[in-house]
Amino acid sequence: MVHGDGLSFGRGSVHESVEVTDTVVRVGARTTAVRAACPGCGCWSGRIHGSYVRFPRDLPAVGKVVVVSLQVRRFVCADDCCPRKTFAEQVPGLTRRFGRRTERLRSTLVSVGLALAGRAGARMTDAFKATVSRNTLLRLIGSLPDPATVAQRVVGVDEYAQRKGRIYGTVLVDVATRRPIDLLPDREADTLAAGLAERPDIEVVCRDRAPFFTEGATRDALQALQVADRWHLWHNLGEAAEKHEQGHALAA
Known part of the structure; x- marks a missing residue:
């Protein structure tokens, strides 16, 4: 057993001991805050109801499991109308409610x-x-x-496989960030139209030439310009160049 000297283990707590075995490092710590805020009503309380020990795991050290033996207190809420009555304190940056x-x-x-x-x-x-x-x-x-939502100006539309060869859906992608913004359950025009109608800020819909994408994007996204996606443009250009070369070869 190696005893500490009350050094800070995190804001609102100090560590008191460290025990090292062949596989585990156990750090003893306790909270030091004079009072705590009730997570239900926000009232501060310094009236202690009791205490208990939590054992949250921390990042491993030199190949050993690190476990914190943290003594925390339960406070009595200062608001008599609060349904919580008592609450356990949390150490900012170290613990959260029910966290292991x-x-x-x-x-x-x-x-x-x-x-x-x-x-x-x-x-x-x-x-x-x-x-x-x-x-x-x-x-x-x-x-x-969920990440903060921002208006999507240019949206890509394509299909994705829920079960390859059997079940397909539609994915909407923010072309600016290259991140998916929604997964629609099927490839129906009505579903796509409803998904686009929920996003009135869309200015450009980038899609392939599948008929259900064409119909869905046209029905409820009339304000948006529809363009072919980059892959199909290059694919069509390649096919056109190949046909052009084949025509020259036959003529020769």
Whole structure:
């Protein structure tokens, strides 16, 4: 056992001890805030109801699992009308309600999930000794708040396979950012028309020549200019050049 000297472990807490074994590093810490704000009503309280110990996992160190033994307190809400009555304090930047991981480990796992998705991301977490399942990574990604929405001026329309060869849908992509903005469940003109009608700021619809895309983009996006996408332009140009060369070869 190696004892600390009250150094800051995070804003609102201090670490008191570190225990190192062959596989685990256990860091003992406690909270130091004099009072805390109720997450329900926002009232501050300094009246302590009790305390307990949490064990959030942190990022591994030198190949060892790091677990924080954090003593936190439960406060009595100062507002008698608040339905919570009591609440547990959180350490900013370290814990969150019901969290089993530190915010640092959580953000790292989210970054891995965003970069590699489920299966590959799970293999990567195993490599740096913070093993989680692919479903956990997907749940962490799914819990992220939606990004701020901005008006899309140029939207690309194409199909995507939900089940290759059997079930297809329509994807809408913001051409400026190259990010998908919506997944429509099918390739029907009515579905596409409804999806475009929800976005009145669209000025240009970039699509291929599929008839359901043509009809859907024309029906409810009359204000938008329709253009062929880059791939089909190059594909058609290549076909035209090939036919032109074949014509010259036959004439010769």
